[in-house]
Amino acid sequence: MNTKRGHQAEGETIMGQTASSQAGTLESNDIFIRMTQVPEGGESSVNVESIVMKQFGEDIIKTITQCLEDSGLKGVNIRANDRGALRCTILARMEAAITRYKESIK
Amino acid sequence: MVLQGFRAIATRQELSEAEALLRASGLSMPDGIDTGIGFFEDGRLGGTAFLAGATICGVCVDAAHRGRGLASSLVGRILSQALVDGIRRVCIFTKSNEAPKFASLGFQLVASTEKAAMLEFGEPDYAAWSRRTAETLQQSRRTMPKHSGGRFGAVVVNANPFTLGHHALVAEAAARCAQVVVFVVEEDASSFPFEDRLELVRRGASDLKTVVVVPGGPYMVSRASFPAYFSGREAHAAVHAEMDARIFATRIAPDMGIGIRFVGSEPYCPATATYNEVLRRVLPEYGIAIEEMPRQCAAGEIISASEVRRIMRDGNLPSRIPELERLVPPSTLQFLLSDKGRSIAENLRGKTGRH
Numbered sequence: 001m002n003t004k005r006g007h008q009a010e011g012e013t014i015m016g017q018t019a020s021s022q023a024g025t026l027e028s029n030d031i032f033i034r035m036t037q038v039p040e041g042g043e044s045s046v047n048v049e050s051i052v053m054k055q056f057g058e059d060i061i062k063t064i065t066q067c068l069e070d071s072g073l074k075g076v077n078i079r080a081n082d083r084g085a086l087r088c089t090i091l092a093r094m095e096a097a098i099t100r101y102k103e104s105i106k
Numbered sequence: 107m108v109l110q111g112f113r114a115i116a117t118r119q120e121l122s123e124a125e126a127l128l129r130a131s132g133l134s135m136p137d138g139i140d141t142g143i144g145f146f147e148d149g150r151l152g153g154t155a156f157l158a159g160a161t162i163c164g165v166c167v168d169a170a171h172r173g174r175g176l177a178s179s180l181v182g183r184i185l186s187q188a189l190v191d192g193i194r195r196v197c198i199f200t201k202s203n204e205a206p207k208f209a210s211l212g213f214q215l216v217a218s219t220e221k222a223a224m225l226e227f228g229e230p231d232y233a234a235w236s237r238r239t240a241e242t243l244q245q246s247r248r249t250m251p252k253h254s255g256g257r258f259g260a261v262v263v264n265a266n267p268f269t270l271g272h273h274a275l276v277a278e279a280a281a282r283c284a285q286v287v288v289f290v291v292e293e294d295a296s297s298f299p300f301e302d303r304l305e306l307v308r309r310g311a312s313d314l315k316t317v318v319v320v321p322g323g324p325y326m327v328s329r330a331s332f333p334a335y336f337s338g339r340e341a342h343a344a345v346h347a348e349m350d351a352r353i354f355a356t357r358i359a360p361d362m363g364i365g366i367r368f369v370g371s372e373p374y375c376p377a378t379a380t381y382n383e384v385l386r387r388v389l390p391e392y393g394i395a396i397e398e399m400p401r402q403c404a405a406g407e408i409i410s411a412s413e414v415r416r417i418m419r420d421g422n423l424p425s426r427i428p429e430l431e432r433l434v435p436p437s438t439l440q441f442l443l444s445d446k447g448r449s450i451a452e453n454l455r456g457k458t459g460r461h
Contacts, residue, residue, distance in 0.1 A: 020194075022186065022189050022190070025179070025182045025183070025186065026178060026179075026181065026182030026185065026211045026212065027175070027178065027179055027182060028175065028178075032182070032186075032212070034189065034228075036194075036229075049212050051210065079229075081211070081212035083211075
């Protein structure tokens, strides 16, 4: 196998230049969370896709937003792909994502 | 007790096992793979997923293990791997009946044909690329000479490297449209790196004031990157061409307001000839005109980038300048004679292929 890495489309968000992290998986009953830094001075945003959006979408967004607020992080874009995770799972994944995000800033 | 789990496909032995698994499902081993993840049960491979550049490929689960959600796990894992490696956006080409499975994992559909579908995950996605490209076009329209309406045209080039043939095609398009957008294929599957190809097109077409040169993003699908996945029983070139044509016709052209596409005729390469044929069939279905231009000649020979590469391969470029001057504009010639050009020629000598 060669070790060449794929060409980064649009070239501006290459790892190391901006903080980012991810946690979770795309398996059933889990949630996959990606956090990326918003360019200079931008507001935080939370973007959720879920297989149970109709039933629990609002709850999921509220849970994630609360975690983000508690973390004290500003200017973060969160994208979550939810596959029916329980609240405790979402909290655990958010904690992991936030910890990793803070590490990626250092 | 059964031992099972996911881990990297690392050894030669595992790779050949993966190849056998794919073959059993009528698939072939993808080209240019960077990483692979396998599902193992008692040391035997039961499922695979690979990453080649920013493309997920070779997703396959052994018949005995199907219906357990293994494909989703494999895709999820290879996706995480890609993101960890700094690839923020990945795409997948799959059979169109498999597309809903990937959509349910959070992949966004870019376009689909009867046989194949292209989906992507992550950012920047199609929406971001399209927004940015539309902005560039808007901006350039402001500084362009005033025109009295008329349609917008498009030319897609790989420009490996930019020749007088490309220039003639773009110039002809410019003469017939209010504005021409030149999309440069962004896939780095060519001898000349994308950044250099883009720059050479920009410089080479700078005399044409109504021409805007933009990166094609991952949406001008290059044949080299299109997975051999489809080559098993279907004609690879036709499936690829159809995919690329649908992306252009259903997404790019409407979003950029493009009404006509210009292509150069292709007398030699059968794959490109198929591609032109598919464009001629698909684009009009969506109300987009297509114009095939005869290729530009020099000294009785059709000008082609592959001819330029052949000369580079032969070596001793300075002695070939008169020949090259008939094939490429001064900006490209200057590049060929630069240190960068020399090292590309050096690499070319090491291989013989279409790209």
